[in-house]
Amino acid sequence: MSIAEAPQTTDAPIIGVFDSGFGGLTVLRALLTRLPHARFAFLGDTARLPYGSKSRRTIARYAAESARFLVREQGAQFLVIACNTASALALDAIQDAVPVPVLGVIEPGASAAKASSQSGGVFVIATEATVQSHAYAAACQAQGMHVLEKACPLLVPLVEEGWTQHPVTAEVIRIYLDELARGAQAQGISADTLLLGCTHYPLLRPLIERAVPAGVRVIDSAEAAAEAATRIFNGHIHAPGSASLPEPRMRFFATDSVEKFERLGSRFLGRPVGRVELVDLGG
Amino acid sequence: MSIAEAPQTTDAPIIGVFDSGFGGLTVLRALLTRLPHARFAFLGDTARLPYGSKSRRTIARYAAESARFLVREQGAQFLVIACNTASALALDAIQDAVPVPVLGVIEPGASAAKASSQSGGVFVIATEATVQSHAYAAACQAQGMHVLEKACPLLVPLVEEGWTQHPVTAEVIRIYLDELARGAQAQGISADTLLLGCTHYPLLRPLIERAVPAGVRVIDSAEAAAEAATRIFNGHIHAPGSASLPEPRMRFFATDSVEKFERLGSRFLGRPVGRVELVDLGG
Numbered sequence: 330m331s332i333a334e335a336p337q338t339t340d341a342p343i344i345g346v347f348d349s350g351f352g353g354l355t356v357l358r359a360l361l362t363r364l365p366h367a368r369f370a371f372l373g374d375t376a377r378l379p380y381g382s383k384s385r386r387t388i389a390r391y392a393a394e395s396a397r398f399l400v401r402e403q404g405a406q407f408l409v410i411a412c413n414t415a416s417a418l419a420l421d422a423i424q425d426a427v428p429v430p431v432l433g434v435i436e437p438g439a440s441a442a443k444a445s446s447q448s449g450g451v452f453v454i455a456t457e458a459t460v461q462s463h464a465y466a467a468a469c470q471a472q473g474m475h476v477l478e479k480a481c482p483l484l485v486p487l488v489e490e491g492w493t494q495h496p497v498t499a500e501v502i503r504i505y506l507d508e509l510a511r512g513a514q515a516q517g518i519s520a521d522t523l524l525l526g527c528t529h530y531p532l533l534r535p536l537i538e539r540a541v542p543a544g545v546r547v548i549d550s551a552e553a554a555a556e557a558a559t560r561i562f563n564g565h566i567h568a569p570g571s572a573s574l575p576e577p578r579m580r581f582f583a584t585d586s587v588e589k590f591e592r593l594g595s596r597f598l599g600r601p602v603g604r605v606e607l608v609d610l611g612g
Numbered sequence: 613m614s615i616a617e618a619p620q621t622t623d624a625p626i627i628g629v630f631d632s633g634f635g636g637l638t639v640l641r642a643l644l645t646r647l648p649h650a651r652f653a654f655l656g657d658t659a660r661l662p663y664g665s666k667s668r669r670t671i672a673r674y675a676a677e678s679a680r681f682l683v684r685e686q687g688a689q690f691l692v693i694a695c696n697t698a699s700a701l702a703l704d705a706i707q708d709a710v711p712v713p714v715l716g717v718i719e720p721g722a723s724a725a726k727a728s729s730q731s732g733g734v735f736v737i738a739t740e741a742t743v744q745s746h747a748y749a750a751a752c753q754a755q756g757m758h759v760l761e762k763a764c765p766l767l768v769p770l771v772e773e774g775w776t777q778h779p780v781t782a783e784v785i786r787i788y789l790d791e792l793a794r795g796a797q798a799q800g801i802s803a804d805t806l807l808l809g810c811t812h813y814p815l816l817r818p819l820i821e822r823a824v825p826a827g828v829r830v831i832d833s834a835e836a837a838a839e840a841a842t843r844i845f846n847g848h849i850h851a852p853g854s855a856s857l858p859e860p861r862m863r864f865f866a867t868d869s870v871e872k873f874e875r876l877g878s879r880f881l882g883r884p885v886g887r888v889e890l891v892d893l894g895g
Contacts, residue, residue, distance in 0.1 A: 486766050486769040490766055
């Protein structure tokens, strides 16, 4: 179903947000402030993460199963795929699997980079799997930009260790950005925009903004996806008034590691996650 | 089947080595030098890693399927479980699943620590999942030792990034060992032995040995497991003479990410891994 065919509804709709883990909670966090009258169901497929090391076929199957859970069992009327790997490799498979509109994080990130960049040059930092998919490069190039991608495998573990303000993390970021700058120089690419292509990286934004050269803007694909979702969905969401917003406003589901999700999730969501419900999608 | 019932064979036997990823190649590396007349089949269940974040039931199922593949399809007559999580949580399930002797890494590591320590105090560093299982603590305490465990979640990603000699890694090790020392002081535990309870950590051994206080010995559970396997299996392995050792001496299998296995595996094995065969265990 295309976005234009999305059902009109007067009830507070449920937006399904899906990630392989809980990094996508940064996308939900950005959605919460923009869509105060929507309800949300978040699924982290934690039993089968990381998606990044798996084949396209396997990722498509996992993502489609997860999308069906959110739509059929939780009644989601829109889906936001807050997972870079699934957005890069399985967006078509998800769209085929469910009869609701589906938005990934890649295209909104590329569009935000396009809007930010005056030079037409953009750097993308992401996980190794996302970089190897070259999904951001393809999306940026399709919009006429020059792009250089850089894998930063240590940043997710540093965020999960809680070292988001730590000197070691600042040093790792400096090393990665130096390597990126040297690669750009070697290839004759210049950029005025750095796109954060991983849902964990918003937690490092203060350190990253301190580390980029003057004149380089930092753009965040989690914020960009939430912005795009808000633009698309606002036409279909008729605020029922906050008094009638049904409770709970958010439900959280995970396929494993519920305790870790509850413990670490609040850092990403910016507020307590509360109870996470365990679901079994098989596999 | 108990170790004592292991079949006597005059052919070069096949030893199955199993890990959730490829860190267990450090155990295979230690086995290769000790058992020059054995053949090896190594399986990395890379499609379903990390085991550490999964439930005991799920880990037991995955590990049993992997063990059956090595025994039934590859003809392994002995199994070495070169995976701390599976050794900690699924050794019984694996022993029930296959009719050959099975050796994990936890008990040999604890025994090596016992043999090393004069004070009876041991520190264990490992992944978060291994520490949360307290398997090393239980095994060390069963041997009458005082033990303090410390999770070091950044060390595996640093090894996989290839930063095994890097100043950032030295600094992270210093921070973790400082935290360990402060924890030990608070609890009144002293130790003269540091046990490396993760198959990735042998690659960091030079940096770790430089960071520990004088008088603390570093013990490696990969080496300890290979040593124990050699003692147990030597009684059952009758060297056929190197001329008759069938080729190939080693076969490598992975359930996904064959390319990453081939690329990174040689660091752990200390020689080229060569071709890795993709197998589908379902899930």
